[in-house]
Amino acid sequence: MSSILKVQGINKHFGGLHALNNVNLDVEQGKVHAIIGPNGAGKSTLLNCFIGRLTPDTGTVDFDGTSLIGLKPHEINQTGVSRVFQTPEIFTELTLLENVMIPALAKRDGAFKPSLWSSMAGETEIRDQAMNALSEVNMGGKAGMTAASLSRGDKRRLELAMALVQNPKLLLLDEPTAGMARADTNATIDLLKTISGKGLTMVIIEHDMHVVFSLAEKISVLAQGTVIVEDLPEKIKGHPKVQEAYLGGAHL
Amino acid sequence: MTVEQSKKDKIMVIGVVLAVLLGPIILNPFGAGYPDLLQKFVIYGIFAIGFNILFGLTGYLSFGHAAFLGVGSYSAVWMFKLLSMNIVPAIILAMVISGLFALLIGFIALRRSGIYFSILTLAFAQMSYNLAYSVLTPITNGETGLQILHGDPRVLDAAVEDGALPVTNLFGLNMNATADVSLLGMDIQFNAGYYICGLIMIVAFYIALRLFRSPFGMMLKAIKTNQNRLNFTGVNSRPYTLTAFVISGIYAGLAGGLLACTDPLAGAERMQWTASGEVVLMTILGGAGTMLGPILGAGVIKYFENIFSAYNESELMDVFSFLPHWLQELVVSVSSLFVGEGWHLTLGVLFMLIVIFLPGGLMEGFNRLVKLARGGYRKDGASASAAGKVTAE
Numbered sequence: 001m002s003s004i005l006k007v008q009g010i011n012k013h014f015g016g017l018h019a020l021n022n023v024n025l026d027v028e029q030g031k032v033h034a035i036i037g038p039n040g041a042g043k044s045t046l047l048n049c050f051i052g053r054l055t056p057d058t059g060t061v062d063f064d065g066t067s068l069i070g071l072k073p074h075e076i077n078q079t080g081v082s083r084v085f086q087t088p089e090i091f092t093e094l095t096l097l098e099n100v101m102i103p104a105l106a107k108r109d110g111a112f113k114p115s116l117w118s119s120m121a122g123e124t125e126i127r128d129q130a131m132n133a134l135s136e137v138n139m140g141g142k143a144g145m146t147a148a149s150l151s152r153g154d155k156r157r158l159e160l161a162m163a164l165v166q167n168p169k170l171l172l173l174d175e176p177t178a179g180m181a182r183a184d185t186n187a188t189i190d191l192l193k194t195i196s197g198k199g200l201t202m203v204i205i206e207h208d209m210h211v212v213f214s215l216a217e218k219i220s221v222l223a224q225g226t227v228i229v230e231d232l233p234e235k236i237k238g239h240p241k242v243q244e245a246y247l248g249g250a251h252l
Numbered sequence: 253m254t255v256e257q258s259k260k261d262k263i264m265v266i267g268v269v270l271a272v273l274l275g276p277i278i279l280n281p282f283g284a285g286y287p288d289l290l291q292k293f294v295i296y297g298i299f300a301i302g303f304n305i306l307f308g309l310t311g312y313l314s315f316g317h318a319a320f321l322g323v324g325s326y327s328a329v330w331m332f333k334l335l336s337m338n339i340v341p342a343i344i345l346a347m348v349i350s351g352l353f354a355l356l357i358g359f360i361a362l363r364r365s366g367i368y369f370s371i372l373t374l375a376f377a378q379m380s381y382n383l384a385y386s387v388l389t390p391i392t393n394g395e396t397g398l399q400i401l402h403g404d405p406r407v408l409d410a411a412v413e414d415g416a417l418p419v420t421n422l423f424g425l426n427m428n429a430t431a432d433v434s435l436l437g438m439d440i441q442f443n444a445g446y447y448i449c450g451l452i453m454i455v456a457f458y459i460a461l462r463l464f465r466s467p468f469g470m471m472l473k474a475i476k477t478n479q480n481r482l483n484f485t486g487v488n489s490r491p492y493t494l495t496a497f498v499i500s501g502i503y504a505g506l507a508g509g510l511l512a513c514t515d516p517l518a519g520a521e522r523m524q525w526t527a528s529g530e531v532v533l534m535t536i537l538g539g540a541g542t543m544l545g546p547i548l549g550a551g552v553i554k555y556f557e558n559i560f561s562a563y564n565e566s567e568l569m570d571v572f573s574f575l576p577h578w579l580q581e582l583v584v585s586v587s588s589l590f591v592g593e594g595w596h597l598t599l600g601v602l603f604m605l606i607v608i609f610l611p612g613g614l615m616e617g618f619n620r621l622v623k624l625a626r627g628g629y630r631k632d633g634a635s636a637s638a639a640g641k642v643t644a645e
Binding site (some may be wrong): 053074083085090092093094098105115117119120123166245 | 467
């Protein structure tokens with residue numbers, strides 16, 4: 001299998017804190033790759049390096065033949081990387097439909113296209129795409145609601161729709177089920193399974209082991225800024241290093 | 253975005269057209285039916301509409317928009333001096349120069365957002381104001397202000413000049429041409445300058461409406477809500493904000509040019525920070541982000557400025573003459589603080605009341621009244637889900 005995202009030798013310091021220490025990661029095309037680890041292990045920092053929110057001190061991030069280091073957030077998105085944020089980042093004053101139409105427009109029109117004279121009402125194709133994405137996450141009926149009125153779980157699902165409508169090559173999910181009720185979590189797992197079945201590559205950060213083991217085809221365990229193990233899910237479960245990282249060396 | 257929306261938009265445009273056409277008649281009973289004030293209503297309406305494209309949509313609060321107004325005026329007057337008293341070249345030059353000026357200032361100021369952006373625009377405007385007074389005197393004529401003179405070249409229509417100073421015109425139709433008509437027992441003045449500016453305002457309003465409803469406008473609204481998120485969505489927000497800034501700068505330049513067209517002189521005080529603040533007040537008073545709010549706000553402020561400032565104590569005595577003498581004097585001595593020179597006080601009180609009780613401006617008050625008049629006070633959630641049904645279908 002060819003890798004679509006290749007991360008090599010990433011280091012990141014925050015003052016005296018060595019947040020990421022020589023991290024390597026290989027995400028294979030079409031696979032769901034989970035990154036797990038205890039709190040403060042550097043998972044979100046790593047993800048932020050992929051999308052241009054942070055620039056690593058050293059190391060390379062190559063996505064589909066393009067180096068992502070030094071690219072601006074919108075440029076990284078335009079290469080085909082979409083992200084679902086840990087804390088919902090949505091356009092609260094706009095409707096759900098508008099929230100999803102914006103990434104769809106960005107996908108079609110690129111980073112900047114001043115369509116001053118055309119009308120949103122005339123964008124039927126974009127509207128259909130957005131409606132489909134909303135229906136996919138089961139929110140089609142709320143399309144006209146203002147996003148601010150959503151519950152936290154619904155905001156997460158909206159974010160998912162915003163990512164899916166772009167039909168990305170790589171989907172980065174930062175705790176996609178955090179704040180969701182159990183039923184919603186299961187629905188999201190099923191949805192993500194369907195999407196990955198269509199061949200979409202995903203990198204997923206998650207605390208909920210139920211989610212991780214239902215989805216992941218490969219798992220990297222991050223602890224104190226380093227990848228301590230990278231293996232198949234069934235081998236991770238009983239791995240002594242993983243237990244040590246999570247339980248601080250207290251052997252069971 | 254739905255059929256309902258486009259129907260509302262049509263009604264709105266028709267409403268604006270009617271208001272402009274009937275302006276001299278409607279405003280006559282309020283003592284505001286004279287050409288000079290009517291012209292100000294529509295010209296500052298254009299200024300505020302343009303400001304709203306930037307502030308209402310993107311949330312970027314510029315405190316230096318009067319600089320573009322001033323640049324527009326100077327450009328227009330120079331056109332009158334050098335080329336022709338026809339207003340068309342003057343307006344075109346005013347828009348081009350102010351647009352270029354906005355491109356320069358926006359390019360630098362938009363590197364920052366929030367309060368830093370506001371301060372940068374304020375600094376640029378004050379810089380322009382001071383330059384106009386000092387170094388740039390050959391262009392701006394300093395404190396005296398730039399005006400048309402007999403000796404000006406006026407390449408295209410120097411021949412028609414006689415004793416008096418020439419008048420600004422649109423292909424021969426003088427801006428100050430006024431038809432006095434007696435109508436409904438009122439003495440109505442139909443002024444050419446007002447109708448020319450009014451028609452331009454209608455076009456400006458229609459263009460702004462199209463911008464609001466376009467994908468471009470949608471991106472600007474997204475910038476206001478969460479610019480960071482928009483960048484992660486694959487949109488480069490900087491050129492969007494810059495385009496909005498330049499467009500609103502061109503609107504301001506157009507307004508400045510029209511001010512010069514109705515009265516061909518330009519002074520530096522037009523660029524002062526109080527003038528920049530005024531357009532902010534107009535937009536917020538009327539309702540930032542709404543289509544009609546800025547026009548309404550501009551009208552209210554210009555009305556107060558011209559009507560309240562004209563009152564004096566003896567006129568107030570007449571108004572309150574129905575009161576017993578001792579009460580009359582008391583009421584007049586208090587209320588006289590709010591008129592004449594003190595009209596700013598009235599404006600301040602009004603502004604405070606609006607911001608506290610109607611954060612959405614006069615338009616919010618208007619919408620509430622409409623809701624009340626329709627009988628049921630519907631909760632926001634209910635109307636939102638109703639809208640959702642419409643869009644979903």
